[in-house]
Amino acid sequence: MPDLLEIRNLRIEATSYPPGEPPRDVVLVDDVSVSVAKGKVLGLIGESGAGKSTIGLSAMAFGRGGVRLTGGEIVLNGRDIRTMGAAGLRALRGREVTYVAQSAAAAFNPAKRLMEQVIETSLSHGLMGRAEAEKRAVMLFRKLGLPDPDNFGSRYPHQVSGGQLQRAMTAMALCPKPDLVIFDEPTTALDVTTQIDVLAAIKEAIRDTGVAALYITHDLAVVAQVADDILVLRHGKKVEYGPVAQIITDPQEAYTRALVSVRSIDHAEKPEAPPVLSVQNVTARYSGTNFDVLKNVTLDLPAGQTLAVVGESGSGKSTLARAITGLLPPSQGRITFAGRSLSANLQSRSRDDLRELQMIYQMADTAMNPRQTVGTIIGRPLEFYFGLGGEEKRKRVQELLDEIEMGKGFIDRYPAELSGGQKQRVCIARALAAKPKLIICDEVTSALDPLVADGILKLLLELQAREHVAYLFITHDLATVKAIADKIAVMYRGKVVRYGSKTDVLTPPFDDYTDLLLSSVPEMEIGWLEQVLAHRRMESAGN
Amino acid sequence: MHPILKLVAQRLALGLLLLLAVSLLIFLGTEALPGDVAQAILGQSATPEALANMREALGLNQPAYVRYFQWLGGILTGDFGTALTNGQDIGQAIGQRLGNTLFLAACAAAISVPLAILLGLLAARYNGRWPDKVISGLTLSTISLPEFVAAYFVIFLLTQVFPIFQPVAMVFPGMSFWERLNAVALPVIVLVLVVLAHMMRMTRAAILNVMQSAYIETAELKGLSPMRVIWQHAFPNAIAPIVSVVVLNLAYLVVGVVVVEVVFGYNALGQYLVDHVAKRDLPVVQAVGLIFAAVYIGLNILADVIAIIANPRLRHPK
Structure with missing residues (x-):
């Protein structure tokens, strides 16, 4: 059986307008091939400008600004979506593939209630009736750990916190029961203590709904918690592509090794001084x-x-x-x-x-x-x-x-x-x-x-x-x-x-807040998230 | 108190204060005009004695502030005074013409506002493509024509080439609603042509500005149709700038259409004002000026209030 999403030899270009020079075409992504099986999570990792988001959005055949998909195939559910017309793409976006943006605060329409926005795709694509969609939304709010899930949707975006909005956006992406969700740096803008909760909520939601995901981030320690496979990108080209365990514990390329061992500074603390x-x-x-x-x-x-x-x-x-x-x-x-x-x-x-x-x-x-x-x-x-x-x-x-x-x-x-x-x-x-x-x-x-x-x-x-x-x-x-x-x-x-x-x-011993803060920092270790959460559950049960 | 009520109350209070300031300005402005009202009424050949009697009768010998407060007090009790030239009660004369003015403005607004917004949305939807260029080109050419040229053109087209309407917009008491509507058809068409472009351009610009937001990308990635993205996601966030321009044009429809009134012989407030300016009938000028100021201020308060209500952060505080 072919995989849910197969990207072959993808090439993406854009026109750049450098100051004082004639415009020229630049290659953003060159010869990238990946595949995502049903229910699996592929992590896309790299620095800014590596082409992560561009590749992610290409799975919806969407290019920001003047970005053009100029080569290769993007096969989703057996069809090359590069050859689809505007109407076909509208039918696909929001139904088969959905998107979670980095800044949920900017990605929600400030003039509309959250519930309207969360169920909008399900209604406009005719996937379910309003009552059913609202029920599913409330179920997702509950699963994602949002406060007062029954009434959460009646609020406006400015009335909830950044971490809650990021979860609401995940609910919005999952509501129409898509096959694939693109998470574009969903926790990067959050505090570390909030990030861990959102990360856990996303991971659980992915597992429970059986949806496949592209998880885009620059933080290898974060992606190690959620991904099955990882594609390391640099300057729009593939550096290394493999299962998460191999990338973390046995990276083959020098660039990947540098990413894994980053923050290698050793600084001895100086003695007291005036x-x-x-x-x-x-x-x-x-x-x-x-x-x-x-x-x-x-x-x-x-x-x-x-x-x-x-x-x-x-x-x-x-x-x-x-x-x-x-x-x-x-x-x-x-x-x-x-x-x-x-x-x-x-x-x-x-x-x-x-x-x-x-x-x-x-x-x-x-x-x-x-x-x-x-x-x-x-x-x-x-x-x-x-x-x-x-x-x-x-x-x-x-x-x-x-x-x-x-x-x-x-x-x-x-x-x-x-x-x-x-x-x-x-x-x-x-x-x-x-x-x-x-x-x-x-x-x-x-x-x-x-x-x-x-x-x-x-x-x-x-x-x-x-x-x-x-x-x-x-x-x-x-x-x-x-x-x-x-x-x-x-x-x-x-x-x-x-x-x-x-x-x-x-x-140690730590005060409560420092303990929470320190234990929330993701470590470059598979299974770290589960360990921390299990530890916290045990402690709260012990109290 | 709900923060919105508080803001609205603030705006209303400010509006009243502003109106008071305007009334003072109008009074001082007419006061500063050269010439003598008594002389204007009695003519050059009046004897000094007659002039003095006339001034006494008009109360012109009292200090200015006393006359200001008398005038203001009169207006607050509904008494606009009498016209100097014909001795008519100004309140009565204005009442009927104000009705005509508002009727014409309302008809023009009922057509132009929805049409301008619709055209603006369409132009934004097809930004840079031929529908946008056609809409922008047409509305800009109609606004570029002076009103009287547009008026004569419309008269020529719709009374001579296609004899559908009467060239003169005569209205009189006792006409039925439909007869009135038929009478004002031509001036309404001209006014629509004049105010359309401004509102349409602002709608287009406000929508295109909102279209840069991240939540518009979210809507596009939901697979919504372009018109739905614009109507559901862009328009609600562009209401404030659109309303402010709409209101500006509504105010124009009430206070600025004297040329159109004259061309069509429509008996309304603008013509009344111009006639009495020519005759130096200061009480009339003051009264109409104050009414026009009140319309401007009232409509702008309305725009403010709509913008406040359209903002969910104010409507639903944390």
């Missing part, structure tokens, strides 16, 4: 609200070391950075920096206060002026703080570029011509140009692919050893924390729930 930054009993709220987003936060950051602040979204990590930089003056508490008391308000800080405290952001893209060259961007703090100009400034910029391991050619380039990792390096160089004592790094590696992020972290550690700069490293990613921290503060709902040296914080 603090460069000391936050004492800081409480802060946004104006116009009556809710403290930071509650009595006390922390010390030793000079030349790294304090990692971890927590889920909404825990107050970034607000802490805003309080330290003076963007959000705290209502109580004091902040001491380099031996002097920092004024709460940004406007009344001295130029040295500003210079010695720099920031790097998550989105390097939006943190740079797209109309300035790399040389201008890095040169600005040299002008502003040190009055450098002309040849002197250019020489110093080049030195900084050398420090961030970017060579000669970059000084006259524009941000748009750089890769994500290179952009973040330029932001680091700009921060370094001010010769700071402390750099606040706000999720600086979160938007980057694992291997690129790894490079950035190594660079940051080297720079720290050379320049003796301290980092306040804000992240939700515990692997990053383990890689680079000397001290760790775990934040939850505006409070520091655990604080100390890396070894102390990561050594």
Whole structure:
């Protein structure tokens, strides 16, 4: 019997419009062949730009923007869907193949109730009546662990949380009883503690409904929990394709081995030292609200070391950075920096206060002026703080570029011509140009692919050893924390729930929240998800 | 209180405040006009004594703020005063013409609004293809014609080439609804041609803007037909910008159609206003100006309220 989905020698192209050059055709996916049997899960893994989503959507013969399927066959249930007309594809989309997007928050229509959207496909394709479809939707809400499944559907998308929306989207995909579901990074935008629940719900739903799935992600540890087979992609080409156990435990290709062993940084924690930054009993709220987003936060950051602040979204990590930089003056508490008391308000800080405290952001893209060259961007703090100009400034910029391991050619380039990792390096160089004592790094590696992020972290550690700069490293990613921290503060709902040296914080006994957080980080190990869930069930039964 | 009621109450209060400010502006504007009303009524040959008596009779010797509050108080009790030129009660004169104005505007709106939205949806559906180009081309050429040209063209076509309608839109009390409808057919056609393009273009632009959203891709991946995607998923999220333009055009239909009224000899508010501006009949100008301002403000409040109601985040707070 042929498999449910067979993709043979797929080739996908698009037209690219590089600035200042004539448009040209680029190959996004080249000669990729995979098959998915009924009830099986194929994981598609690779960095951004590897062609994962493009291949996933090709199973619905859908190309985003100007993407064109130009070669090969996509055989679904025995028919080559590349040759089908628009009406045939409409009959197939939503009935045989459904799609779960990365950002469910954007993928749900804000103007319509969830139930309407979840059962819409079943009704418009005439698969079932309204009553039956609603019953099935409620059943799926229950199976996916949504609160109050009977009434969940009467809410609007903005009335439920991100994790719940992601589950609702899974229910929407499963409701018309498709043969194949495409999951496109369904847990990437979620907090790690939410991700594990959604992952478990998706896995269980796949198992119970017997549906086949394409599971797209950049996180090998996640896909190892749900997939039967894995296709590793790079630059639109196949790197390695095989059963999940083989890929994880016995990868054949160098690139796969690098993915499996990523986060290989070994960083020994430094001994105690006098603090460069000391936050004492800081409480802060946004104006116009009556809710403290930071509650009595006390922390010390030793000079030349790294304090990692971890927590889920909404825990107050970034607000802490805003309080330290003076963007959000705290209502109580004091902040001491380099031996002097920092004024709460940004406007009344001295130029040295500003210079010695720099920031790097998550989105390097939006943190740079797209109309300035790399040389201008890095040169600005040299002008502003040190009055450098002309040849002197250019020489110093080049030195900084050398420090961030970017060579000669970059000084006259524009941000748009750089890769994500290179952009973040330029932001680091700009921060370094001010010769700071402390750099606040706000999720600086979160938007980057694992291997690129790894490079950035190594660079940051080297720079720290050379320049003796301290980092306040804000992240939700515990692997990053383990890689680079000397001290760790775990934040939850505006409070520091655990604080100390890396070894102390990561050594049991844990408080409840830290335990939940640590045990939720996916490990590159088949069966990890089941073990964690079984362990949690046992504990809750024991209580 | 439900947040929507609160927002609506806020808008209404703001609208009333705005109307009050407009009434002051109208009063000050007419006050600042050069010329003397008494002189205008009595003519150049009036004796100084007669002029003084006339001013006394009209209350023009009182300070401006006293007259403002008298005028405002009168309007609040339904008394718009009397026209200087013919001594008619302004309230009565306006009442009948306002009815005619609203009838014409309502007929034009009943056709143009649904038609503009439908054409806008179709143009968005076939974005960049021939139906889009035909719709855009036609509506843009009708809006480019001056109203009186369009009016004469329509008169020529529908009374001379195809003698279907009367060239003059005479209405008088006692006409039946159907007779009225028949009478206003030509001005309605002209007004539809004039207001169609603006609303249609905005509908198209608002829909195309929403079509970039991720949830539209979700709808397409559900295998829904393009028209269903537009109607069910794009349109509900494009209501606010569409309504604001629709309302702007409705306001125009009420207050800005004097040219069309004149061409068709239709006895309505615009013509009445222009006549009395020419005669410097300030109480009439003030009263009609205030009514037009009230229509503008009221319709814009309506647009705001619809936009608020169309937003599920406000309608169903967390």
